Amino acid sequence: MVLILGMPFLKKYQEIISKTSIPPEAVLLKRVLIFSLSVFLLIFAYLFLRKGAVDIRVVNQSIAWVSVILIGLSFALSGLCFFWNFADKYIIYRKHLGLVGFWFAVGHVSLTLFNLSKKFNLVDFFMSKERFNYFITGALALIIFAVMASISNRYAVHELGGKTWRRVLRFGYVAFALATAHFIFVGLTQWQKWFTGFKGLPPLGIAIIVFALFVFILRICLEVAVRLKKKETSEDTNTPATV
Numbered sequence: 182m183v184l185i186l187g188m189p190f191l192k193k194y195q196e197i198i199s200k201t202s203i204p205p206e207a208v209l210l211k212r213v214l215i216f217s218l219s220v221f222l223l224i225f226a227y228l229f230l231r232k233g234a235v236d237i238r239v240v241n242q243s244i245a246w247v248s249v250i251l252i253g254l255s256f257a258l259s260g261l262c263f264f265w266n267f268a269d270k271y272i273i274y275r276k277h278l279g280l281v282g283f284w285f286a287v288g289h290v291s292l293t294l295f296n297l298s299k300k301f302n303l304v305d306f307f308m309s310k311e312r313f314n315y316f317i318t319g320a321l322a323l324i325i326f327a328v329m330a331s332i333s334n335r336y337a338v339h340e341l342g343g344k345t346w347r348r349v350l351r352f353g354y355v356a357f358a359l360a361t362a363h364f365i366f367v368g369l370t371q372w373q374k375w376f377t378g379f380k381g382l383p384p385l386g387i388a389i390i391v392f393a394l395f396v397f398i399l400r401i402c403l404e405v406a407v408r409l410k411k412k413e414t415s416e417d418t419n420t421p422a423t424v
């Protein structure tokens with residue numbers, strides 16, 4: 182594992198890609214789908230052990246957690262590949278992890294709305310004081326992820342231009358922050374119960390919040406490293422050559 186600092190991200194990315202043999206899109210997607218299914222089964226088993234029962238809520242929560250994990254991994258790959266080289270071969274899965282993560286989020290929202298609509302009036306349910314915060318954070322996250330998914334293609338890069346396209350994709354971190362706030366709002370009461378003495382396995386959200394923090398910290402470190410490098414390069418070019 183080698184720490185690689187001081188190379189602009191785009192250059193580093195192109196260097197990794199030039200050394201990697203890229204399988205066809207369908208193969209990449211198939212591998213990510215198999216990975217997602219494995220993560221789903223692990224989470225499902227954990228939630229089953231924690232709750233001691235299986236119902237549609239457990240399925241829905243497992244789908245939602247897979248979405249957070251896939252999207253988080255997709256974001257983390259940039260930082261991981263910038264600073265170290267152990268994850269280089271996975272950078273080619275960044276787009277597919279994000280896209281499959283988005284479709285899991287769509288699955289979660291559809292299942293949530295379908296389940297709740299059988300018992301409640303959805304407007305009353307989500308507009309209530311205690312639930313509005315998790316509705317609005319979830320809904321905004323989903324909208325931003327949908328925009329990102331819709332521009333994850335060559336046509337959009339061409340139409341928007343590389344710079345604007347990358348800028349729009351950066352909003353993904355805002356969406357990831359909103360999704361994190363969403364699962365904190367949803368799970369907080371359970372977390373408090375566990376911390377104040379509830380026996381049993383910890384709520385999954387406690388582990389995922391650590392993962393989410395890691396994703397954000399990695400992004401901040403990447404931003405700082407890239408800015409420092411840019412400054413260094415511009416200082417080098419502005420220094421007159423000594424004779």
Ligand code: HEM
Nearest residue numbers: 238242245246248286290293319320322323360364367368
């Ligand atoms: C309109 C958008 C959304 C709505 C209305 C919504 C609604 C809900 C509801 C009602 C729950 C509780 C389910 C239960 O306990 O049975 C929940 C849980 C959850 N949601 Fe969403 N959601 C939305 C979007 C999202 C998005 C975009 C993500 C992430 C990408 C997400 C991630 C989660 C997670 C991880 C949980 C599980 C929290 C826990 O069990 O502690 N949600 N959501």
